[in-house]
Amino acid sequence: MNTPVVSSRSLFAVLLMGFAFQSEFSAGVYVAALFQSLVPLGVIIFVFMKVHRNGEIISSYYN
Numbered sequence: 001m002n003t004p005v006v007s008s009r010s011l012f013a014v015l016l017m018g019f020a021f022q023s024e025f026s027a028g029v030y031v032a033a034l035f036q037s038l039v040p041l042g043v044i045i046f047v048f049m050k051v052h053r054n055g056e057i058i059s060s061y062y063n
Contacts, residue, residue: 007049008041008045008049011041015038019034
């Protein structure tokens with residue numbers, strides 16, 4: 001997938017895998033818990049993660 005380990009995709013995938021292993025949730029509890037987990041994840045992604053273009057990553061290593 002060519003993405004870093006701590007990317008928004010991988011954090012979202014870990015979150016969904018954690019909920020996939022829970023077998024005792026009803027649909028309402030699953031949706032509520034997923035929403036309560038996605039809101040802080042979205043805030044963290046918005047505040048702390050920066051979008052890098054392909055050339056930007058390469059040039060930052062050499063400067």
